[in-house]
Amino acid sequence: MTLRTATAIIDLPALISNFCYIKKQSPQGKVLAVLKANAYGHGLARIANALSESTNQADAFGVARLDEALALREAGITKPIVLLEGFFVHKDLDVIAEYELQTIIHNQEQLSLLCSATLAKPIKVWLKIDTGMHRLGIAPEEFRTFYGQLNQSKNVDPDIILMSHLSCADNAESQATPNQIALFNQVTEGLNKSKSLANSAGICLWPESHFQWIRPGLMLYGVSPISEQLSANQPNLKPVMTLQSSLIAIRNIAKGEAVGYGGTWQAPRDTTIGVIAIGYGDGYPRHAQNGTPVLVNDRIVPLIGRVSMDMITVDLGKNSQDCIGDIATLWGKGLPVENVAKCATTIPYELLCNISRRVQVTVK
Numbered sequence: 191m192t193l194r195t196a197t198a199i200i201d202l203p204a205l206i207s208n209f210c211y212i213k214k215q216s217p218q219g220k221v222l223a224v225l226k227a228n229a230y231g232h233g234l235a236r237i238a239n240a241l242s243e244s245t246n247q248a249d250a251f252g253v254a255r256l257d258e259a260l261a262l263r264e265a266g267i268t269k270p271i272v273l274l275e276g277f278f279v280h281k282d283l284d285v286i287a288e289y290e291l292q293t294i295i296h297n298q299e300q301l302s303l304l305c306s307a308t309l310a311k312p313i314k315v316w317l318k319i320d321t322g323m324h325r326l327g328i329a330p331e332e333f334r335t336f337y338g339q340l341n342q343s344k345n346v347d348p349d350i351i352l353m354s355h356l357s358c359a360d361n362a363e364s365q366a367t368p369n370q371i372a373l374f375n376q377v378t379e380g381l382n383k384s385k386s387l388a389n390s391a392g393i394c395l396w397p398e399s400h401f402q403w404i405r406p407g408l409m410l411y412g413v414s415p416i417s418e419q420l421s422a423n424q425p426n427l428k429p430v431m432t433l434q435s436s437l438i439a440i441r442n443i444a445k446g447e448a449v450g451y452g453g454t455w456q457a458p459r460d461t462t463i464g465v466i467a468i469g470y471g472d473g474y475p476r477h478a479q480n481g482t483p484v485l486v487n488d489r490i491v492p493l494i495g496r497v498s499m500d501m502i503t504v505d506l507g508k509n510s511q512d513c514i515g516d517i518a519t520l521w522g523k524g525l526p527v528e529n530v531a532k533c534a535t536t537i538p539y540e541l542l543c544n545i546s547r548r549v550q551v552t553v554k
């Protein structure tokens with residue numbers, strides 16, 4: 191018998207289906223597919239290739255680090271690649287020019303370095319304005335100065351893209367997003383340039399934020415960016431990653447017996463528990479609480495006891511028919527990662543990008 195250890199099944203047709211759904215939300219918009227953090231744990235080159243090959247092609251890719259961009263070029267990706275935090279040090283500029291990468295400019299230091307550099311060819315720039323997130327971006331009052339200097343620099347491609355980032359787009363009630371959209375429109379008014387504002391939540395809930403370039407991350411991977419209370423607005427997405435492992439032990443536990451490190455869980459009645467070969471060493475969240483859902487043989491069973499490095503335990507119930515070798519799904523098809531994240535007091539983003547190198551990958 192060969193038992194499946196922790197395995198992430200990556201469903202590329204689901205990715206393409208999500209991509210098509212996103213395109214439909216913004217038919218005129220170009221798509222910058224966000225692939226940072228190993229494509230949210232799904233495999234950088236794998237996802238980039240899938241969104242380059244088919245008839246459903248992304249228009250550009252977004253990453254956070256220069257190394258991620260270079261890994262994409264090494265994998266043969268020729269599409270535009272945007273560095274979403276810009277460049278960090280002066281020597282990055284030569285690499286950016288050589289590999290025809292695009293960079294965000296979000297502060298004075300970057301502007302000065304770019305304008306004073308001697309480059310083999312001009313670089314394409316996305317100018318980031320802070321419209322309320324207060325993380326990266328130039329102040330609205332600085333915009334005209336930055337824009338003017340970029341326009342005059344021989345190092346800058348004249349086709350400058352204007353962008354900002356939304357802080358509360360997943361909250362349909364919040365006034366923050368209309369305020370950000372209004373400020374973005376005001377600052378960039380009258381400029382015939384491409385503009386970009388929407389992340390996944392903006393794509394779902396705020397059509398006025400779409401402009402010429404949308405920037406989906408989470409949605410591409412089949413995870414809803416908005417809470418389930420907004421059921422009317424729930425996007426039609428399919429999970430791309432399904433995380434599975436198998437039952438490697440099944441044992442009867444008498445009422446009152448404790449299970450796992452610290453003995454933090456005690457059986458409230460006689461029952462059968464299952465041990466599943468996955469733990470925080472695979473990226474399963476250590477802080478998942480008792481009761482976190484796990485899918486075993488088409489039913490949800492609760493996680494019990496502490497998550498170990500290589501194992502978790504679940505309560506299968508007294509008369510369970512489950513066997514060693516049966517597959518358990520930790521999230522994905524049949525069990526949204528959103529539900530698991532909630533039980534681990536985190537967000538789906540963190541669970542997906544924390545999948546460790548030990549996890550085997552199978553591509554559908």
Ligand SMILES: *Cc1c(COP(=O)(O)O)cnc(C)c1O
Nearest residue numbers: 224274355389390405406407408
């Ligand atoms: C990560 C990121 C996105 C994608 O956000 P999602 O919520 O995953 O859609 C878009 N734009 C920027 C600048 C980002 O850093």
